[in-house]
Amino acid sequence: MIEVKRPKEGFLSVFAYRMAPKEELFTRGHRACQGCAAALGLRLAMKAAGRNTIVVNATGCMEIVSSPYPYTSWAVPWIHVAFENAAAVASGIESAIKVLKRKGRLDPSKKINVLVFAGDGGTADIGLQALSGMMARGHNVTYVCYDNEAYMNTGVQGSSATPYGAHTTTTPAGKVKFGQGYWKKNLPEIAVAHGIPYVATACPSYPLDLIRKVKRSFELEGPAYIHMFAVCPTGWGIPPAYAIKAGRLAAETGVFPLYEVEHGRYRLTLDFEKGLKPVEEYLKFQRRFRHLTPEMIKLIQERVSAEYTRLKIMEETTNRPDYRSIAGI
């Protein structure tokens, strides 16, 4: 058995106040829904990123709620251009920083982080090409996809990150169709396939873990992709008060495993020695899943278990000394 070192802070938010940066760079007065986990995720990510950060925001919930003129919730330089091109705009900004430093027009010793926030639609669907280009070219950018599993900004339409079986307004549960008809696109693995230095999943229900991962992404040179689970009470049909709980359940059931891949080496940052809870616990209190039949739940359970096992195997394999020595980790 290979010993994997896991960070300890993962689940103890009780220590959060002492351990989290106090500075708020995503300021209040934003117009996100009550209990919006994406807004919380941005707030936490900004704590990690710090003041010397340029944020590029794709069109989407977070862009809309944080910048209705003349108000801005951004205490850092921020730019929104369009829906599908946040990674492209970030590529341009990062290139500009690089050349301006080389030409001495920016202080070369000053580290400026470039951080992208985009939703799942802007990442898994319309923005995938731009993201792929950014990762392939190796821009030193951290791309955070806040995944609320549908086009929430336009009123809960299905995206390719919408989970199997979920009801959305374009994948409605009707008499002959039962919600989203295909499996959620695995974006973190697409990012891993680009061979970039850092890929992670995160969830605001685990704030210290999220903060640590965003920080880590900036320590490593090159592109980083962080897939952030963002519970959407409005779109999922759950009480706003349960936003954090729902995220925790997603992790505990294995529906959204928390892991990171650093230079190809996998690590489950939150592992459950006693095993995962059944997915039904996660599914049952969400309105978007309430039409699911036992057969569909079984199908989902099998898929989740298989994916979790695969991750464990990846962790095991990529931590083997022979792999690590060849991969130069």
Next chain:
Amino acid sequence: MAKRRGIEVSIAIAEAAALAEVDVVSAYPITPQTHIVEHLAELVANGELNAEFITVESEHTAMSAALGASLAGARAFTSTSSQGLALMNEIVYIASSMRAPVVMALANRSLSAPISIWNDHSDVMNERDTGWISIFANNGQEAYDLTFMAFKIGEHPDVLLPVMINFDGFILTHVVEPIYMFDKEEVEGFLPPYHHPYVLDPERPVTHGPVGLPDIYTEAKKQQEEAIRNSRKVIDAVWKEFDERFGRRYNAVETYKADDAEVVLVTQGSVTEAAQVVVDEMRKQGRKWGVVEIRLWRPFPFEDLKKALCNGSIKCAVVLDRAISFGGPLGIVMSEVRAALYNLSDRPMVVGVTAGLGGRDIRFDEYVRMFELGEECLKEEKEPDRVIIVGLRE
């Protein structure tokens, strides 16, 4: 001193961008623009140009990255054609709205379908209302000069708008011809260092591209409209300064033997000089013809055009369109010329023709036909509603 060199026009355009010491080039290959960006990539690869060359995965990203770089404080350049421009369209509009002074060299090419890599003006006309300053070059020298000056115009603090320089694909891009090229010392001080008053700087955070609720959108658009209208002063000043320093004069509307002409052909781009040759030849036969070129397409030079066309001599202006507005007036430039003169009592007749679509050569006799069409309309005292296609097999 500027050296006269035989050079492919594409290479010269790339050299103009290099002369401006662009910081970021982001571009995607498309015929017939490719030689421009290939040459810039080569200059960067050889260390002759200290810039970041971003090999983007689409034109959409090319413009997005250029916009990002521009607002991050870098002088940004891109180049495209046809479908590439059509794909960028969304960000082309946003770039001017966000006041990013990107410079784009546009090798004019037709739009699909059927797919055609050859020259006409469908691509630029499709972007007519995107809020860019848009200027036409007729030959390699002009393409070189105008590209270099575009940075000075767009980046001027009173302007802060992107500029596109149009030159005909293949017809100009792939031609080797003599061009006077500047050396660095010679243009010293002409182009100030890049400066944008609201860059993405952690020392002074700004929010770019906020949500424009109905309360604000109209005002934002009005402000943008004023900006491009006011850019005219800067454009004229930059062209004047260039003339004073380097001895080549550019005007928003260029006229050729129009003073005593009865019929003029109104042109844009490389057909202008061909039309001049036709005028020279036919004047030998006593035909009083001339050429009026709309070099500055946006902001539209209303006053200059009125002055050029309502000179007391011109009775008919035949406008040569190189693109089609389907189901509309057909001729885009024709409509604009007609609209510009609409309320003038002494205006000439405006006749629209189109030719040279999708790379079809316009031959000498076809130019003659265009002028003659104008003469026929004068004789019949009838201004046709729609554009006549010249050189069509019927």
Next chain:
Amino acid sequence: MKMKEKPKWYELLPGAVIDEPGNSVFYKTGDWKTLKPVVDKTKCIKCGTCWIFCPEYAYEKDEYGYFNPNYDYCKGCGICAVECPARCIKMEREED
């Protein structure tokens, strides 16, 4: 806040840039709520869980180390009440 909600067109910065970082703090979202969190300080362990999980960071730490909701921003989502490990936060109805 010096920026205007309804500026004239010539009062806008180029591209409608906002040059007042984080000025949404002047936009109070406190009137969104129907329920408001009330902290029972006798049970509070001052851990800050409410603070870390609040999407609005409505909780502010006072001089005694307690975290108090700022009702100007609190939207009344109730996350704090659910997450509080000491169970010291109750959601109560806003007064009429």
Next chain:
Amino acid sequence: MVEIRFHGRGGQGAVTSAEILALAVIEEGRYAQAFPAFGAERRGAPVLAFTRISDEPIKIRIGIYEPDIVIVLDPTLLRSVPVFSGLKENGIAVINSKKSPEELKAELNYDGNLVTVDATSIAMEELGVPITNVVMLGALLKAKPELAKMEYVEKFIAERFPKIAEKEVRAFRRAYEEARS
């Protein structure tokens, strides 16, 4: 104005020779234009390139339909391409062929000015490859010496082919010597 049309096959360098000629003319302070015909062809297909030469700035930018000179880089093109199309009455055809002008005239049923040179053999002997674009420029200058100055043409040949400049220039000179009219 002199208008010249180059006939070659994609990859044989017709465009390069059209450009070298234009560059040599421009170097003298005169005016020239060189450009390819912009087709959809790829390597191997018959292609065209053009050069215009003038003492005045050149304003015409369409293809050349009535050339003063045609140059045929590859003898096999004679079979498939109407190379004489539009050639002016007093125009010149410069053709890569082993045959003498008389033989070729009879064969092609053409009685205008004709210059031939065995460019393929020269290219094989001097360069080791049957690339005849530069070689044919030698024959062209023999046919019409006032087009451009030999030394400038050689200068741009050397610039374009820095690694085999000497060989290319030698081949060019041989063609100039060996061309028959």
